[in-house]
Amino acid sequence: MNDYQIKIVKIEGDFEWHDHQDTDETFIVLEGALRIDFRDGHVTLNSGEMYVAPKGVEYKPFADSEVKMKRLTEPQRMMYGYKFANTSLRWFFDAGPRSLNSKKRLS
Template sequence: MSDDVRNLKTALSAISEHWQPHRLTSVNDYDVKVVKLQGEFVWHTHPDTDELFLVVQGELTIQLRDRDVVLGPNDVFVVPKGVEHCPKADQEVHAILFEPQGTVNTGDAGGDRTSELRELD
């Protein structure tokens, strides 16, 4: 990863597709990803890692099997490893994800929503 300064607003404005995370930068063995979310994703788990969500803009609901967690701007929530979850957003959400390099967006669910991590230009 480059040692250039990255601007969060510029990075998010470059993303046109929902549910397609882009690497903003890396810290040790972790990726800091930016993503736009809208609609409902897939139920999945990450068996070996926690997943951090930081909402920049909008309202994101993290559905868990026993409750819903609602995040607004500047809210942070960590989904513990192995916990099944399904993010959803009625309106477009801009978010930051922090997770180990190589973490797949659909976790153990796979399917057509699985995305290769994209690099920002």
């Protein structure tokens, strides 16, 4: 939508600290509980809740167990390659689930 990516993802585990200098990032939890850590605190999102991480603020998402959520991210031309530690992340498209680093369909 307007060059922004809306993604439905399943996540589980701990992410690395990062920020987005040029855009906010929106998280909408569909199932489960997501914690977003900041250097000075955290927020916890449950099913049906939304949070916008402001641009330039460093944060780290964490999911103790599988979380299904929607993410609204920066324009496609600015998509970053993330490194995830102990994290299971799959992107879901019309053709089925795919991994972050692959165009191959996951089974």
